[in-house]
Amino acid sequence: MPEDTILSTSGLTKEFAGFTAVNGVDLSVRRGSIHALIGPNGAGKTTCFNLLTKFLAPTRGSIVYNGRDITREKPAEIARLGLVRSFQISAVFPQLSVLTNVRIALQRRKRGDSFDFWRSERSLKELDAEAAALVDAVGLTSFLGLTAGELSYGRKRALEIATTLALDPEMLLLDEPMAGMGREDVERIAALIRKISANRTILMVEHNLSVVASLSDRITVLARGQVLAEGDYATVSKDPRVVEAYIGSGGGHGHH
């Protein structure tokens, strides 16, 4: 594996009872890049994403992260290796405060496991300042004391990003970060993604092609579970097979 590849798959395959959702995908993500995984509906993006984040186990093939085979690792373990995912539906802890949401992630990074049920939560106070700074970085300071469930959709996504950043991950896997967002939120989150990509690698699945065009360094197009094309936006958008796949399936611009 070349030195500048952070995540790679070879022959990655997932079969569900007689149906092959992902078929022999070879993917290579360069360290420090923003890499997008696109494709028409049913192309296997989400399945592929779940394989990479270990929420699904592959039928065949292997996944290597930072030179380490993670094909058989559990989801919690890869998070500990610095590979952290987001979710398509906003993934916050609705009954916990905005501050606590972020602090939960800090708690994991700074203290490891927290089986100490006999200790007061005052021992977590030392993490509050850093958590508040992360909340501030995504513009949510005025909502610090609210529970996450009370936030609007776009703000939940922002909180989710702050929580993910609290882990200081080396690589982020974003599952449709713009899904279900209004134009204003899309721009805010796109700016945020660009900002956090500074010294990280990002692999994202995204439907919104204008976002993909403006953000990503490299794009992999999936169709019917296989890699159809790969390259920068200019290259893949002119590829006749890609155009055909999108038109043939009725376009991939829309939301679910």
Added chain:
Amino acid sequence: MTDLASTDAAATGLTLAETDDSTARLHRNLFIAIAVALVIAPFVAYPVFVMKVLCFALFALAFNLLLGYGGLLSFGHAAYFGMASYVSAYTAKNWGLTPELAILFGTAVGAVLGLVFGALAIRRQGIYFAMITLALAQMVFFFSLQTPRFTGGEDGIQAVPRGKFLGLVSLADDRALYWLVAAIFMGGLLLIYRVIHSPFGQVCKAIRDNEPRAISLGYRANQYKLMVFVLSATLAGLAGATKAIVFQLASLTDVYWTMSGEVVLMTLVGGLGTVFGPIVGAIVIVAMQNYLATLGAWVTVVQGVIFVLCVLLFREGIVGVIAKAIKKPL
């Protein structure tokens, strides 16, 4: 929006700290009130009745720790309560253990049973988890039914000696025993409060709210679920073991599925996911069973009606509704 946010920052931070403080003060005052009530109670009410309430309140507190803070619905908590009750009664009667040792022994058995059953049940989620806990508890029930040499079968273990605390102080007098039970209850309550407000408790609440997300942050969710399960089973065991000494009886009732149902009822009536709700729920249900006893089988009907009303009118339970009204967690 960022500008607006940063100007608000200082003010919000301040009010946040103040809210935390005032909640902590409120809770401290409530603990003092409970302690005072515990001291007064045996002089104004029948001590055995109060002890019964305390045992069931502790049982409901233990159940609520698992459901309200761990998000795990167990339909088989009678197993830990009942088995601990048998072990406590058996060791006190047949091995001649002092009451505190018998209770400890029963509690330990509750913990071990919780570890084994928990390890099996947490592999499944939601309704399947609940069904597995119920099935395992029913196995404990049939075991109890089939081993009369240990459990006394239909008769249960009767005439359990209350013995002497530490081998010194006789607990034959209700008042004397009361102080031991009150201390056990208060200790259990404080422990549960601490667990809920510990770094561990924070992770449990996060897993309850959104398990996949907690896993994606690197938490091994099953280990936390097992831990909170064992803590809950242990405290349920403590309640059952104490109950056996109070009533000098351990019987099939303690280990039957209706007991599992009763603790769900107490928790829901009092307020699921509130610290103090299960205590109120236990008082309401035990008082009903005692004072409506003359109605015979109708008690069950009244209980059912109350349960339906609870679910329809105030889902948060009694304490949950109060907490909402004063906008503070209780």
